[in-house]
Amino acid sequence: MLLVMKIKVAIAAAALASPVALTMAPVATTPSRSANSEISEIVTKPFQYRVAGDFSRDGRPAAAPLRSMQLGGNLTIMHHQVTVGEYSACADEGACPRIPQRAVMIDRPMVGVSWRDATAYAEWMTKKTGLLHRLPTDEEWVFAAGEKAADEAPPLVDPSDPAQAWIARYEAEANRARPLALDPQPIGTFGRNTHGLQDIGGNVWEWTNTCFLRFAFEAGGAARVVNTNCGVRVVQGAHRTYMTDFIRDPRTGGCAAGVPPANLGFRLVIENEKLPTVSRMVERVVATLVREK
Amino acid sequence: MISRRTALLGAAVAALVAASPALAADDLKLPRQAVELVAPPFVHPHEQATKEGPKIIEFKLPIREKEIVIDEAGTKFQAMTFNGSMPGPLMVVHEGDYVEVTLINPETNTMPHNIDFHAATGGLGGGALTHVNPGEEVVLRWKATRTGTFVYHCAPEGMIPWHVVSGMHGTVMVLPRDGLKTREGKPLRYDRIYYIGENDLYVPKDENGKYKSYETPGEAFADTTEVMRKLIPTHVVFNGKVGALTGKNAMTAKVGETVMIVHSQANRDSRPHLIGGHGDYVWETGKFTNPPEKDLETWFIRGGSAGAALYTFRQPGIYAYVNHNLIEAVELGATAHFKVEGEWNNDLMKQVKPPGPIPPSKSSAAEPTVQTR
Numbered sequence: 001m002l003l004v005m006k007i008k009v010a011i012a013a014a015a016l017a018s019p020v021a022l023t024m025a026p027v028a029t030t031p032s033r034s035a036n037s038e039i040s041e042i043v044t045k046p047f048q049y050r051v052a053g054d055f056s057r058d059g060r061p062a063a064a065p066l067r068s069m070q071l072g073g074n075l076t077i078m079h080h081q082v083t084v085g086e087y088s089a090c091a092d093e094g095a096c097p098r099i100p101q102r103a104v105m106i107d108r109p110m111v112g113v114s115w116r117d118a119t120a121y122a123e124w125m126t127k128k129t130g131l132l133h134r135l136p137t138d139e140e141w142v143f144a145a146g147e148k149a150a151d152e153a154p155p156l157v158d159p160s161d162p163a164q165a166w167i168a169r170y171e172a173e174a175n176r177a178r179p180l181a182l183d184p185q186p187i188g189t190f191g192r193n194t195h196g197l198q199d200i201g202g203n204v205w206e207w208t209n210t211c212f213l214r215f216a217f218e219a220g221g222a223a224r225v226v227n228t229n230c231g232v233r234v235v236q237g238a239h240r241t242y243m244t245d246f247i248r249d250p251r252t253g254g255c256a257a258g259v260p261p262a263n264l265g266f267r268l269v270i271e272n273e274k275l276p277t278v279s280r281m282v283e284r285v286v287a288t289l290v291r292e293k
Numbered sequence: 294m295i296s297r298r299t300a301l302l303g304a305a306v307a308a309l310v311a312a313s314p315a316l317a318a319d320d321l322k323l324p325r326q327a328v329e330l331v332a333p334p335f336v337h338p339h340e341q342a343t344k345e346g347p348k349i350i351e352f353k354l355p356i357r358e359k360e361i362v363i364d365e366a367g368t369k370f371q372a373m374t375f376n377g378s379m380p381g382p383l384m385v386v387h388e389g390d391y392v393e394v395t396l397i398n399p400e401t402n403t404m405p406h407n408i409d410f411h412a413a414t415g416g417l418g419g420g421a422l423t424h425v426n427p428g429e430e431v432v433l434r435w436k437a438t439r440t441g442t443f444v445y446h447c448a449p450e451g452m453i454p455w456h457v458v459s460g461m462h463g464t465v466m467v468l469p470r471d472g473l474k475t476r477e478g479k480p481l482r483y484d485r486i487y488y489i490g491e492n493d494l495y496v497p498k499d500e501n502g503k504y505k506s507y508e509t510p511g512e513a514f515a516d517t518t519e520v521m522r523k524l525i526p527t528h529v530v531f532n533g534k535v536g537a538l539t540g541k542n543a544m545t546a547k548v549g550e551t552v553m554i555v556h557s558q559a560n561r562d563s564r565p566h567l568i569g570g571h572g573d574y575v576w577e578t579g580k581f582t583n584p585p586e587k588d589l590e591t592w593f594i595r596g597g598s599a600g601a602a603l604y605t606f607r608q609p610g611i612y613a614y615v616n617h618n619l620i621e622a623v624e625l626g627a628t629a630h631f632k633v634e635g636e637w638n639n640d641l642m643k644q645v646k647p648p649g650p651i652p653p654s655k656s657s658a659a660e661p662t663v664q665t666r
Contacts, residue, residue: 100502102503160637161609161636162644163610166611167610167611167634170543174540174541216647226649226650227650259540
């Protein structure tokens with residue numbers, strides 16, 4: 001049953017990629033690597049992944065399942081989050097919206113970006129380099145984050161009492177360590193993980209391409225997707241959360257309890273081949289699904 | 294503004310006065326009781342109704358000028374406070390008691406201060422008799438002749454609003470000697486009491502839109518006044534900062550407990566609302582000789598007043614207590630939370646069907662369907 005939802009994600013990803021793939025003619029005959037970002041190629045291997053989204057069983061909140069999975073191929077991803085300087089180049093060409101920064105330091109991570117802004121930058125990078133640039137999926141992000149990926153164990157509470165789960169979640173959020181500084185810090189401030197990626201889980205959260213899904217566990221234990229909302233995307237960092245795609249400044253208050261991300265930024269995945277066709281994309285993602293346990 | 298020099302001179306004069314025979318007027322032959330104040334949202338222990346006769350209740354109120362942080366972005370603010378908290382502490386007495394306040398302006402401060410009690414009669418609420426420079430203290434006694442929740446605030450000539458929006462305000466609660474009552478005269482009691490003081494803050498920004506910080510309150514004065522005159526606060530918060538009463542600092546209660554919420558706004562109108570709850574008994578204007586209103590959804594706190602609301606929690610969970618100008622609650626910070634433990638009551642609320650796909654309608658989807666059973 002998980003397979004069903006994976007294909008949905010795959011289709012969503014393919015749909016996103018398609019406008020680029022169909023309209024793009026390769027710009028450079030010898031595609032240069034992302035000129036302005038160091039990248040890592042991470043060799044695929046199995047990893048643990050807690051499925052993103054909202055899970056319920058018999059109409060009550062339930063814990064998301066933890067899966068063992070493996071990506072269909074190696075993952076090429078930026079070492080560091082896209083910087084103010086890098087993003088500005090896109091804005092200078094009119095391909096990305098110009099967004100004022102709290103602290104204007106061109107070598108710090110670009111923050112205050114929505115999923116739409118990040119996607120515009122990825123499309124611009126694709127055009128510039130002739131290599132498909134895109135946001136990672138949540139699975140890819142968790143794989144790349146490695147030991148720095150946060151997996152908050154869901155609280156064990158009486159499922160018949162909605163308030164208990166609610167209070168437990170509130171307390172877990174209240175106990176989260178808050179970043180000491182709100183302004184983006186120099187690249188590397190929050191360390192490097194075993195995959196060479198910098199600042200995973202620092203004070204800049206990262207957009208992913210994964211849509212918000214709602215699942216219901218069926219009697220047999222399989223999870224069925226009951227709702228897909230691609231207006232809300234998974235955001236990753238010190239904790240995983242979900243944000244509406246046009247939000248640039250996460251905040252809390254009013255009815256919303258809990259601690260929002262300090263900043264929204266992003267890093268991109270680069271497809272190693274020249275612009276893959278939609279069918280190749282789908283093949284790749286389906287390969288991912290097949291390898292999944 | 295009074296210079297440091299004149300301030301010191303003032304202190305010297307004050308020292309002389311203090312040296313003369315104790316002015317502590319024992320013209321009143323009444324028992325005395327010293328009360329230790331606590332920082333909001335908590336309230337010092339007190340009787341809700343008392344069988345004892347009137348007393349002189351002594352409060353020590355040091356003024357502290359200090360830098361505080363008012364939001365998650367780390368915005369620094371030159372606060373002026375009573376007892377070190379924003380708002381100042383809630384003082385609880387009973388009708389007929391005498392409130393005797395020792396107002397202390399330590400030498401480490403930079404400003405003259407005073408105090409105006411809305412509950413007191415005459416002398417500009419005490420403001421005319423309590424002007425103290427750094428290094429001075431003053432003792433004021435006033436009789437609590439009216440019951441209710443009343444604001445107090447600093448009111449020095451020429452810069453009253455600035456002192457108030459810098460944090461110098463609090464509340465006195467004068468309880469009826471026989472306690473609170475319903476319209477019908479039935480006694481009302483609370484298991485817990487919380488004091489929420491709402492602050493509208495006006496923080497200047499630099500040319501890049503970044504909040505400015507200052508070394509002393511005096512240095513912040515001119516820029517702050519400019520922002521104040523436009524009447525649009527940069528922050529509207531409870532108890533001095535965004536998130537002062539949320540997360541680990543959320544107020545707590547249990548299902549079945551009755552909670553008294555005293556809410557003050559010394560400068561600007563507010564409209565508290567408990568999301569998911571109500572005001573069972575609300576003294577919107579805060580004055581207990583007027584019967585409480587019942588079953589309110591939102592109540593109005595006039596700028597320069599304090600109100601009181603009683604609510605018995607009936608359902609566990611997280612409750613947001615907000616200024617229901619939701620822009621002020623969410624964008625500017627006026628949000629608090631209650632964490633309420635207890636057993637969920639499905640009769641009061643139940644999620645009959647969790648979120649899921651809309652089932653295909655048998656008739657036209659656009660038509661509203663009428664269900665018949």
